[in-house]
Amino acid sequence: MRVHLGSDHAGLELKQHLAATLAADGHEIVDHGPHVYDALDDYPPFCLRAGEAVAADPGALCIVIGGSGNGEQIAANKVKGVRAALAWSLDTAKLARQHNDANVLAIGARQHSLDEATTFARAYVAEPFSHDPRHQRRIDMLSAYEADGTLPPLPGSA
Numbered sequence: 001m002r003v004h005l006g007s008d009h010a011g012l013e014l015k016q017h018l019a020a021t022l023a024a025d026g027h028e029i030v031d032h033g034p035h036v037y038d039a040l041d042d043y044p045p046f047c048l049r050a051g052e053a054v055a056a057d058p059g060a061l062c063i064v065i066g067g068s069g070n071g072e073q074i075a076a077n078k079v080k081g082v083r084a085a086l087a088w089s090l091d092t093a094k095l096a097r098q099h100n101d102a103n104v105l106a107i108g109a110r111q112h113s114l115d116e117a118t119t120f121a122r123a124y125v126a127e128p129f130s131h132d133p134r135h136q137r138r139i140d141m142l143s144a145y146e147a148d149g150t151l152p153p154l155p156g157s158a
Contacts, residue, residue, distance in 0.1 A: 006050030008043035011065030055081035073106035
């Protein structure tokens with residue numbers, strides 16, 4: 001599987017570790033930067049590019065990494081076609097794929113050990129979307145809203 005990666009300075013070390021680990025697991029890695037440490041860099045240029053790349057690459061996945069993962073998730077979610085989820089546990093990493101068919105996972109490098117974050121990334125990449133009709137229905141509602149601003153009906157309204 002092709003996995004796009006993006007981070008900022010706070011996520012650089014984890015990004016480099018995940019790139020090597022996931023490549024060793026047999027995945028194709030596309031690194032959208034940064035490639036060198038710069039304590040003053042900003043996450044949007046890297047995470048937006050990673051998000052655009054995965055949105056244009058059906059079947060691929062993406063992982064964005066920062067200190068908390070919050071800003072990186074927000075940036076990626078600004079890209080049309082991206083569904084980014086923040087992982088803070090093994091379950092949330094798996095459920096991002098299983099229930100939400102998330103094509104981007106955000107991880108906070110300062111929130112987790114290297115081993116824990118690696119476990120999240122591997123679980124996310126390995127977990128398939130369930131294709132459960134209730135989960136697909138929800139994704140379809142979000143996609144319709146993203147496409148043309150159509151709000152889903154409220155429960156109980158026709």
